[in-house]
Amino acid sequence: MEGSDGITELPAEMEWLLAREEIAALLHRYAWHFDRNEPEQIAELFAEDAIIDYGPEFPPIRGRSRIAGAIRPGLQERFAATSHHISNLLVVPAGSHRATGTAYVYAWHRYRDGSPDGYLWGQYRCGFVRDVEGWRIQEMVLAVAGTVDFHRAAMHPIGRRE
Amino acid sequence: MEGSDGITELPAEMEWLLAREEIAALLHRYAWHFDRNEPEQIAELFAEDAIIDYGPEFPPIRGRSRIAGAIRPGLQERFAATSHHISNLLVVPAGSHRATGTAYVYAWHRYRDGSPDGYLWGQYRCGFVRDVEGWRIQEMVLAVAGTVDFHRAAMHPIGRRE
Amino acid sequence: MEGSDGITELPAEMEWLLAREEIAALLHRYAWHFDRNEPEQIAELFAEDAIIDYGPEFPPIRGRSRIAGAIRPGLQERFAATSHHISNLLVVPAGSHRATGTAYVYAWHRYRDGSPDGYLWGQYRCGFVRDVEGWRIQEMVLAVAGTVDFHRAAMHPIGRRE
Numbered sequence: 107m108e109g110s111d112g113i114t115e116l117p118a119e120m121e122w123l124l125a126r127e128e129i130a131a132l133l134h135r136y137a138w139h140f141d142r143n144e145p146e147q148i149a150e151l152f153a154e155d156a157i158i159d160y161g162p163e164f165p166p167i168r169g170r171s172r173i174a175g176a177i178r179p180g181l182q183e184r185f186a187a188t189s190h191h192i193s194n195l196l197v198v199p200a201g202s203h204r205a206t207g208t209a210y211v212y213a214w215h216r217y218r219d220g221s222p223d224g225y226l227w228g229q230y231r232c233g234f235v236r237d238v239e240g241w242r243i244q245e246m247v248l249a250v251a252g253t254v255d256f257h258r259a260a261m262h263p264i265g266r267r268e
Numbered sequence: 269m270e271g272s273d274g275i276t277e278l279p280a281e282m283e284w285l286l287a288r289e290e291i292a293a294l295l296h297r298y299a300w301h302f303d304r305n306e307p308e309q310i311a312e313l314f315a316e317d318a319i320i321d322y323g324p325e326f327p328p329i330r331g332r333s334r335i336a337g338a339i340r341p342g343l344q345e346r347f348a349a350t351s352h353h354i355s356n357l358l359v360v361p362a363g364s365h366r367a368t369g370t371a372y373v374y375a376w377h378r379y380r381d382g383s384p385d386g387y388l389w390g391q392y393r394c395g396f397v398r399d400v401e402g403w404r405i406q407e408m409v410l411a412v413a414g415t416v417d418f419h420r421a422a423m424h425p426i427g428r429r430e
Numbered sequence: 431m432e433g434s435d436g437i438t439e440l441p442a443e444m445e446w447l448l449a450r451e452e453i454a455a456l457l458h459r460y461a462w463h464f465d466r467n468e469p470e471q472i473a474e475l476f477a478e479d480a481i482i483d484y485g486p487e488f489p490p491i492r493g494r495s496r497i498a499g500a501i502r503p504g505l506q507e508r509f510a511a512t513s514h515h516i517s518n519l520l521v522v523p524a525g526s527h528r529a530t531g532t533a534y535v536y537a538w539h540r541y542r543d544g545s546p547d548g549y550l551w552g553q554y555r556c557g558f559v560r561d562v563e564g565w566r567i568q569e570m571v572l573a574v575a576g577t578v579d580f581h582r583a584a585m586h587p588i589g590r591r592e
Contacts, residue, residue, distance in 0.1 A: 120282060123289065191515065196296050210299070251351040266303065390513070426466065
């Protein structure tokens, strides 16, 4: 399997399996750094023009350079500990340098102020983009199936049929 | 790597990685459509002669054409929201067009009648079959490690050694 | 893609995807056998010189031959049921026969003595080694983000930044 330039190329299916692994790793690193209170390392997972929408009561965070500052207060002051368990990844390629994808998240939160632990069952709905350095998250919307004792009331719904 | 017909073939290990990804996606779509209350789309993930055993107090659902009707009442009338978190996938190939597999499920359920949220920790034990359109679930048995405030009493056990 | 010995070789990226799948399966089998109370089968997943550190109040278990005996009492006498949900796998290759990796675990525990169910949100931090029979776990350290009603007080922390 050699390309027209004589360089050995992987079949497209294999390229795609590798891309899917890198995309999964992005979300796993997101959880890892979130749970370790490392907002700067979270920001590095995103594309320069990324949008994060944890809304609806928060305006979306626009641009990688604003991510660390926007999430630092919550990580630092609200939570004493968190754990974000990512699963159910579905990725859809959109050309060789873009993809969309969804993953489930089950998140546990312990609060600094002694409030009861908060639980969230939700989904990350993402766009991904590949640049010369690898894959990055370009868009992340948090949709929520439900919560228990969570500190936020309004969340984007997952769109369950009535 | 060209096959006897001159068509480039993937090595068997690669075919198997691709199959495993498709099988994982089947279970992730099962959760996705379950949690969005879309019984018709759930049915499409199954083979025509599929069997689902949520038992033991329910008789198995036999045949794809009966799946949507069998699960619609629960999705529609019992649950206000659910979230099914799939993990721990183990797949065993059985030839090129069949496989068996197990996955864990952690499921959260909110009830329409205001009962306390129900929690389930279990396993899907599945058979998979590949036809011209791709992989399908042919058999699904729900085995359960335990529950809290779940609306069902008897479940197939996971077989923990006494 | 033939190697210098004329045997068809997989590209390195593909070898690595296969290795990653085998490593994931090791952790999924660990959960499977733990939750079925099968300590002998757990031991078989580890290298002969393996170290497991569930500490800090327990000394590390050193050597595969000591694993089953060390974990059997807890599985047999303390727990009536457990479910270990593994996710967030990140694997880093270290040559062709070694790797390090982390995975998240969400674990539910039902106690024989009727204590309230115990919950744990944590991480397995592992070293893996490949011998002629395949990949094995060589090192496993349990780090914990938090617990609710768990029977142990002191656990290795995940290293959240203050």
